[in-house]
Amino acid sequence: MSEFFSNVSKIQYEGKNSDNPLAFKYYNPDEVIGGKTMKDHLRFAVAYWHTFQGTGGDPFGPGTAVRPWDNITDPMELAKAKVAANFEFCEKLGVPFYCFHDRDIAPEASTLRETNKRLDEIVALMKEYMKTSSVKLLWGTTNAFGNPRFVHGASTSPNADVFAFAAAQVKKAMEITLELGGQNYVFWGGREGYETLLNTDMKLELDNMGRFLRMAVDYAKEIGFKGQFLIEPKPKEPTKHQYDFDTATVVGFLRAHGLENDFKMNIEANHATLAAHTFQHEVYTARVNNVFGSIDANQGDLLLGWDTDQFPTNIYDTTLCMYEVLKAGGFTTGGLNFDSKVRRGSFEPIDLFYAHIAGMDAFAKGLKIAYKMVSEGKFDKVIEDRYASYKSGIGSDIVNGKVGFKELEKYALEHDQVKNVSGRQEVLESMLNKYILED
Amino acid sequence: MSEFFSNVSKIQYEGKNSDNPLAFKYYNPDEVIGGKTMKDHLRFAVAYWHTFQGTGGDPFGPGTAVRPWDNITDPMELAKAKVAANFEFCEKLGVPFYCFHDRDIAPEASTLRETNKRLDEIVALMKEYMKTSSVKLLWGTTNAFGNPRFVHGASTSPNADVFAFAAAQVKKAMEITLELGGQNYVFWGGREGYETLLNTDMKLELDNMGRFLRMAVDYAKEIGFKGQFLIEPKPKEPTKHQYDFDTATVVGFLRAHGLENDFKMNIEANHATLAAHTFQHEVYTARVNNVFGSIDANQGDLLLGWDTDQFPTNIYDTTLCMYEVLKAGGFTTGGLNFDSKVRRGSFEPIDLFYAHIAGMDAFAKGLKIAYKMVSEGKFDKVIEDRYASYKSGIGSDIVNGKVGFKELEKYALEHDQVKNVSGRQEVLESMLNKYILED
Amino acid sequence: MSEFFSNVSKIQYEGKNSDNPLAFKYYNPDEVIGGKTMKDHLRFAVAYWHTFQGTGGDPFGPGTAVRPWDNITDPMELAKAKVAANFEFCEKLGVPFYCFHDRDIAPEASTLRETNKRLDEIVALMKEYMKTSSVKLLWGTTNAFGNPRFVHGASTSPNADVFAFAAAQVKKAMEITLELGGQNYVFWGGREGYETLLNTDMKLELDNMGRFLRMAVDYAKEIGFKGQFLIEPKPKEPTKHQYDFDTATVVGFLRAHGLENDFKMNIEANHATLAAHTFQHEVYTARVNNVFGSIDANQGDLLLGWDTDQFPTNIYDTTLCMYEVLKAGGFTTGGLNFDSKVRRGSFEPIDLFYAHIAGMDAFAKGLKIAYKMVSEGKFDKVIEDRYASYKSGIGSDIVNGKVGFKELEKYALEHDQVKNVSGRQEVLESMLNKYILED
Amino acid sequence: MSEFFSNVSKIQYEGKNSDNPLAFKYYNPDEVIGGKTMKDHLRFAVAYWHTFQGTGGDPFGPGTAVRPWDNITDPMELAKAKVAANFEFCEKLGVPFYCFHDRDIAPEASTLRETNKRLDEIVALMKEYMKTSSVKLLWGTTNAFGNPRFVHGASTSPNADVFAFAAAQVKKAMEITLELGGQNYVFWGGREGYETLLNTDMKLELDNMGRFLRMAVDYAKEIGFKGQFLIEPKPKEPTKHQYDFDTATVVGFLRAHGLENDFKMNIEANHATLAAHTFQHEVYTARVNNVFGSIDANQGDLLLGWDTDQFPTNIYDTTLCMYEVLKAGGFTTGGLNFDSKVRRGSFEPIDLFYAHIAGMDAFAKGLKIAYKMVSEGKFDKVIEDRYASYKSGIGSDIVNGKVGFKELEKYALEHDQVKNVSGRQEVLESMLNKYILED
């Protein structure tokens, strides 16, 4: 098949002084940082839905995107063209992974059986490409929210037939993820939530969601899928209230259903801020709960109340994200998946390259800054000093469970003129700026 | 001691046509609804902090409140006057309960020992009042956030001496709550959270919070305190991020620390909306997790981003709150505590009565509406019908764990032309209006 | 043409005890309130776009709506069917008006000339219907935001050809509005705003928007269109920042461009809250600036950050809206246009009736309550008393411009022990509840 | 008088590699950028209220701040000590300006006459200091919101005596600002707004605010005050709705009251974001309306809903602010006033230095980046190209008023196949990053 982006060659690293928007300024894939290449640190992935399925449509108008496959009308031919485009695009960008929903790669047919056949056909084609391409599958997932049958949810639908359909769909999506060597399988809540409590049985819906995830775990064992299961929290949109509100909520849900050892988190930056948390907070929360898995790399507009899925360019966010990732020991099966869409106004094909390059550079620079922060250990030192009182004496007794209220009261009566020290927030923000701004 | 509100007599129920702002229009304490008096259903409480300690001060100016005890200058005399005022106020309003923080009832002295003595003196006085008064203690709690020593938190302070001090303080507050027959003991997060992650060890802080709560449970057993422990979620303010973000977060935290059987929730309406949930959502979430305990009755302004603690007058909110309370089987140890403050502009003593009456009437009417909704069962019927598919056939098999992905795929392949029915949100909202607006 | 909603007859008023969701409980069109029928007070309109063009699609999935015209595939046949459906629907509901965008009523063709011909054909058909129908056109407007040509705005596009196209489109839309006897012509900002300041010349864009509106005014004179021009503020969505942010912003813009006598406001409830104002605030602001025109009746979800355009059922909002409308002397050319869409989950045709009835009843009841509030004058009395100091003495001198800082300093030095009275917010909220809850 | 900050010497510029938190890394006052020193570009000012009056108190606890004047108890002695501290602090920091409210510098007495005498005493002392100090007064203002008399507003109070008192207070504050050579006089809305519309006459309040500002203008002429009047917009807090919502609102208000030539804007970053605008948007809006005056330099937390007044350290914000300031031709009478407070947890005196240095460095670096952006003109070129169609042909005719709807329709019918180009947002964000991250 001929090239789709014939005017773009493989993107090269040209260094920070380059003015070429088709070159990397910071992302130098083979550059080694702390014994690991940038490529292995960052594990970038392209999101099939935004990049090959996105049109730029919004609630106020249809798509604006101009794409090199716009002339193809047959649905399966179009699907095959996008497979080719995906591998071409990832290779030219030097992105080692891609991610998809089942319905991104093959269009739904009128019956489930026929739909699954279509999937098989596309998966076979993908496998063919993957024989020669270095591009791998980071994760697969299911689109169980777009089709009108999921109007009231999938595993949380009030209609048991919908639960069954969703189960069949996830089963198949897990199988093809396995077939393609996918390293993770993601659950994003879709329409798992409610529009109004007036018509909702929240208890049954939550229990059913738990049952559904349990079945997925069981089926993975059955077919030998060893990839990591991931849940991607989001607080609202499309439903008024999404059950997987944020990391803390999901962690609590998993514990309540005995699933805490089977799932990790796929944290999306924009979902974090929609839930009124910083991106760093969500990654940190996942880390300290031992459920950090992967990242949906994008950014939101904090002055807007919906999921804008913008390409990530804010250097504070990429730095602090990578700081947490490094603290978590780096990615294992996870990676940085660009769940990001070019703006409706950035409708030309070349914008797809520009935007990914912008995001990759922002994360590459963020990694470099974060690595320096971690390796110099200044922030660690601040924290170590700040909590030093828990290393000995009464603090150590508290941590080690040697004292209770009575002992502590006794201690406090003798030590009631407490001395604190400043938290130094402004100094620390300035320190962070120094890392970001210095060469 | 002479009266403080001498121009106000016991507030009477005059019925819905009354124009008297010093009379109840809906709250008729002895009126029986479903076999229980309104008084027993609603279990109102006055919050000592807002009503006897509140000044109307805000970050832009000092207090405006004019209070009958303004002429008293000696701190302990003032504290005693407020005890008298509390019982007079509750009795005149016909409110059966009050709630307090330790520091509301007795001012802190220069040493912890002396502070505790002051507490003992006031508690003795309160007990004296309670011999003849019908007013009881709904719950006690600790103010471990106001004093500068708690600048970086209490149980989550980086300073172990602060942890110890907070422990001593809660120990004492539990003792006096027990002494006064308090039916619950509340933990509100105070400054348990962080200002910036740059200086925070979130893991240690969360673990310490768990250790602290465990010590409280242990000490309660030791002293025979049988009251219910309650946690009151809040997402932000005073800290940028409060650990007890919302009910789901707290439930997850409790499970992670093996405390899920020892704590229930005290849901505050304004904290719910600050966390981007409806008030009903939070009560419902507590209910389905079996942790519903009590209510901090107030309302926020959804167009403002801080905790306004307004008196609750929105009839939708009071109705849907009472709907959930009735669904939960009604209050056991909990109640409706007015964690509400008169506006800074409502600075006259009489406004304290007006405001409580406004809130009590709003909840009394809400109870009546909710009771009718529950007893007529129309909303229950809607939900029963909507989820009927889980009562038999494949739905029943799902709920009973009889099927997995393979069986469901088989089913779905044969039932892939799914039929859904409308969720009818607009009809249900109209139905709710009918309950609210009809006589 | 045969009926589209054959299972629905003309909706009747059955009174507040009715349980029939296809009957009015409060809207009794011929009931006279203060010398005017409810129909004339409320001047309801159906919005063509939501009701006949809406599909229930959202950014996460295509439409769910089931409509009686779904089997029609030819675009112009479909357009004609919807004309019939519109008149049938409005008549059955007893709604006296409808509103449309040009592109709602006739689909765009490949050339502007052909598109205009299509419009003429549909307009002729509408005129035919209007000969026998009592249903009138409240207002027309232009959809200059959906088509990809408007990706960067219409009158504020960086592309002058787009400005010209938009001008041609508004010209035609004004002509057909005149032809159909439309009483107003509305400008909603569409994509008049920006996505990022990095590529925006805000000054030129704002000036061009002013030039565009001036041309519209001039052209109206030329063709003898006497209807009222309206601007509908919205702060964000679809663009990151919409120029017509809120009423105050638009009023300032109009004054800056000498257009303040040519435009009034079309206030949408959901846009008000997106701009962090109450619905009442926006109507009040329009009223005191003498630019109150019309209402887009809907409601938002204050816990969500996007324009949900829900059917209005909150009785506080409808009451306070009608209170302001009555204070403004009632509608003249304006009315209550349901810029409201059934939820994606309310996808059945019958939901269109249910939802409009829910909204009409909520406004009818709101009108009745508001009328009582206005006629009893208790709130007016509160305000009159509260500001009485400006009726005489120094207050009167201030208002009448008789004093300056020197005189006021002299006065203040002699009157520096100021006495204020409580603002009584809680009493007033309780008073409002009494109006709402009483029969 | 002895030194207050004796452990701190004059802060030196040590360059970007310095790790000394008591040295500047970017602010090099005499460094010339584009023909002007950094000092003259930035015109930093210290805010008396936060730095010398701030305590770290919040609604949940009293102040934590430890200050070298804590041992002084006599109010006027304390006031005098703070005068000394102000000059010492500004000189050590090398900040050329300070700003104050009347009540910051001298405590209120029991009568207005006595209060004014206190002001005179302090002002005389300040003048004495200013004879030898290089530190100047950037602006003065009035605190007409803290004292309980302003509970319902100042110029918008329902009580005419309060209006008179506020007038007397502003009169005096203008006089002392003149006396001290202040270059501007600021009006921040204080409590000019409302808590509930139920008790508010918005029309009278707005008109009175207009009358008040008119009196100020008249009195300035009378006394020969030539400084610039500034209004500082804020959307909410302390009141639920502040009348000076944002720049666009204030500009509209000024035009409505014929005051548009007498006032410019003092834009505060945190107020911008509370109003759902970016900081840049507000400065840009002021610029294109010819009302840009001065800056209150701070930053908010976009995930919090209240005015946090944090020290500005976000390099994107300082860069884009300075970009707009340079585009506006630089400051004339205005400057960068740190309306910023150290966090409650940053309670040590040294934190005052740390925090100001953090903010000054962030703005100094922002200036350098912005200057490079402006002088290289790449962003200007992008905009020039993007809007080129308005320089000739139909675009030029539009701008020059040569065409109306008829001519444009004619043109559009012939040019209806419009071609747009991408807005390139992602490229531009990457370009901005390059400026920020490069050396």
Ligand SMILES: [Co+2]
């Ligand atoms: Co995502």
Ligand SMILES: [Co+2]
């Ligand atoms: Co997203």
Ligand SMILES: [Co+2]
């Ligand atoms: Co509370």
Ligand SMILES: [Co+2]
């Ligand atoms: Co609260």
Ligand SMILES: [Co+2]
């Ligand atoms: Co609208």
Ligand SMILES: [Co+2]
């Ligand atoms: Co809308």
Ligand SMILES: [Co+2]
């Ligand atoms: Co300010």
Ligand SMILES: [Co+2]
């Ligand atoms: Co501020």
